[in-house]
Amino acid sequence: MTNPVRVTAAVSKVLAVFLEDPEADRYGLDLMRASGHPSGTLYPILLRLQRAGWVDAIWEDVDPVAAGRPARRYYRLTPDGLVTARLEIAALRQQLDRASGADKAGVTEPRPA
Incomplete structure (x- = not known):
């Protein structure tokens, strides 16, 4: 990468x-x-993921006239991207869980009147 x-x-x-x-x-x-x-957010992300080697992209081999639409560019995680994506998502969840736990630690439940 x-x-x-x-x-x-x-x-x-x-x-x-x-x-x-x-x-x-x-x-x-x-x-x-x-x-x-939106596309303005997605495509820059896909480009960064491609440059990092996390995602591969290939153009569809299709006749646009016969298909009635332009050719699509398909994206897929690379083997390294799959491993890294899983690790990064797990790390993010862990951070969020820690932050959530810290928030809960400082909050007390209201006592019934």
């Missing part, structure tokens, strides 16, 4: 979509719908 990726909430949503079915090829509109991100 060449470029480190900062796993923000937006990146983690995209990774979570890939992790739902790591063997599936996903295209942009599919990823936008599943992650809830």
